[in-house]
Amino acid sequence: MGHATGDQLLISVSRRLQAGVRASDTVARLGGDEFVVLLQQPAGHQELAIIAEKLIEIIEQPIVLGGYDFHTTSSIGISIYPEDGIDADILLKHADTAMYVAKASGKSGFRFFDPEMNRRAVARVEVERDLRRAIQEQEFELYFQPKFCLSTERLCGLEALIRWQHPRRGLVQPDDFISVAEETALIIPLGEWVIRAVCRQVVSWRDQNLFYGHRVAINLSLLQVESDAFVDTVERILEETGAPPRLIEFELTESMVLRNPGRSAKVLQRLRKLGIHLALDDFGTGYSSLSHLRQLPLDTIKIDRSFIQNIPNSGEDNQIVRMIVALGKSAQMIVVAEGVETKLQKDCLRALGCDFLQGFLFSRPVPRQELEPLLLRDNEKNACPPCVGCQQTLSEQVE
Known part of the structure; x- marks a missing residue:
């Protein structure tokens, strides 16, 4: 102005x-x-x-x-x-x-x-300082939480989650540092590390014949999506690592997409042209409609865990989940329910028509060493008919 x-x-x-x-x-x-x-x-x-x-x-x-x-x-x-x-x-x-x-x-x-504010402010400064060093020293590691297919009872994808191996504090959870990374724009180099680490891991699993076409999902931040260099950075990482784009999925939240729908659509279109799959995370917490969804090149919607925790006892949440599933199906998208913790929830989600489930009922996020035996066992089930998600990946491989 x-x-x-x-x-x-x-x-x-x-x-x-x-x-x-x-x-x-x-x-x-x-x-x-x-x-x-x-x-x-x-x-x-x-x-x-x-x-x-x-x-x-x-x-x-x-x-x-x-x-x-x-x-x-x-x-x-x-x-x-x-x-x-x-x-x-x-x-x-x-x-x-x-x-x-x-x-x-x-x-x-x-x-x-109040004095507690001062303590939190000092703690935040310490986290920022340590985080800058950690990015330089690469003190992070990936954990993976499996997604399971309801139709085949098989592992059908993974979500990559970052953990910080702090030299003094031990294993630090994302809730304790991601907000500081976003406030200080350190999420840009941190997010780049995650994407590169996932791509390298996918290539390693493929070379070991441990991977049967499962995609690995990566959470994006608003700053990454709004960065002019983001798509070019992703393309460079794919070229450097040799990772197949079809095995990478980016997860974005509704609030990120709705902040600037026009710009988001352009960024997502460019990512889609690279062959990367796209998922809308925490679905149901924002104001997305079918018209919004159809304007975006999305492959998957993930139902927010807040709607999952009270089913099947909450008739209102049951109805919301049923509507979200119908919305996803009408847009020809895969529907994933996250935060599944009980067999009752699993059975209810099966009846409601969800494709994939993710949550502690099946597996907590685990490091690579604990995940690989599960991948090996899953590989032995290759003769099983693939589910809709696996079939989609396999058809892309043929093309």
């Missing part, structure tokens, strides 16, 4: 902030789009909360500049003298920490500082 318009926008915001507080209070701009408000002798937490809500509300009102409406949001962090600090630097630091917590919780909110 240009520097001049940006400056006018900041001036308008500062005037609104000044109008929202008392004459005895101070409003100042720290830099960029950050402001500080110094309130003289507030009555307490309740008054501060009321003022914060008022400031958020007035900032959200459209600002008209050059005939255009500009919509702004804000996140507010609050620190109080003397309980949160006795000098300006500490109070600003703690307000800043609280502001980032408010921002992470969703725009247009406020948070009071």
Whole structure:
């Protein structure tokens, strides 16, 4: 929108902030789009909360500049003298920490500082530092969770999941570092490592005759999909490793696809042209419709585990799963249910028409060494008729 318009926008915001507080209070701009408000002798937490809500509300009102409406949001962090600090630097630091917590919780909110925030902020900095080193030292390894076919009771695919072998903390689960990787854009090199590692592993299994056409799914992040270099990077990795694209599947969430449907469709079309299969993960948690699905070159939809955990006891979830299966079938896609933990769930999903199941009932995510005996046993069943997913892969091999 240009520097001049940006400056006018900041001036308008500062005037609104000044109008929202008392004459005895101070409003100042720290830099960029950050402001500080110094309130003289507030009555307490309740008054501060009321003022914060008022400031958020007035900032959200459209600002008209050059005939255009500009919509702004804000996140507010609050620190109080003397309980949160006795000098300006500490109070600003703690307000800043609280502001980032408010921002992470969703725009247009406020948070009071508490010491636990500081501990979490320090821990996050440590994770980021260690993560940068770990990417350089390649301290990660892949775990794999099998998918099973309901019609043949056979292994019919894998999902690759990253684990971090931390030199001090031991095995670190993704929930403890993926969010930091995404916030710092370290997910780009980390995601590239995963794709390359999976491609190398697929080639190794193929050369050992351990693989019978099963695809390996890889979870993508929003930053990867939005990166202009992503598809070129994937193509380069496929060429370097010699991995057959038909044995690679990328999983994307509904929210990622719906954030920018036009761009997502173009990226997915390019990936599909490479021969990579595409799956929509966590299906049912967003707002996808049949029209959305038909615009995307998807092969698979995965029903979110939140709909699986209460079946068959929840009539509502049963109906939702039945509708998702029908939606997938009408779009000629494979339907996978994830988070399957009981035989009752398995039997119910079979009756509802799911193709593949994935969950602790069949196998937890396991390292390569524990998976390979399962692949070997599955290879001995080659004479069995292939299911719809395997048949699809085999037909591609013939073509």
